[in-house]
Amino acid sequence: MLSLEYIGLFLVFIGYAFFELAWIVAALYIIDHIFYNFAIGINTYLQKIADPEDIAPTNAVGFAINHITAVFIPLVFGIIWMYNWRIPFIVAAFLSSGSLFFVQYI
Numbered sequence: 001m002l003s004l005e006y007i008g009l010f011l012v013f014i015g016y017a018f019f020e021l022a023w024i025v026a027a028l029y030i031i032d033h034i035f036y037n038f039a040i041g042i043n044t045y046l047q048k049i050a051d052p053e054d055i056a057p058t059n060a061v062g063f064a065i066n067h068i069t070a071v072f073i074p075l076v077f078g079i080i081w082m083y084n085w086r087i088p089f090i091v092a093a094f095l096s097s098g099s100l101f102f103v104q105y106i
Helices: 002-018 022-051 054-081 087-103
Strands: none
Touching: 002 022, 002 087, 022 054, 054 087
């Protein structure tokens, strides 16, 4: 499920970077949100393999990391966007491919 999510996100971000037709971008937006919901698989997998006492600290660390990136990445990518709006999507596509690589080791 996670592999499918990251493959899909890679394709969506590449699509954002190279398509400008409104209906295609709208479809990519909907697909993007569908793949975003696949992240539920991460929590489900964690709950199945982790010891119950490890779940809360693991989720807390994940929440903290997500919070830091939610503040930092929009700032950096917003600055990059001013130079070329396609670059943040291309970088996001490569980040998704990196996630796809690492998820193969779960």
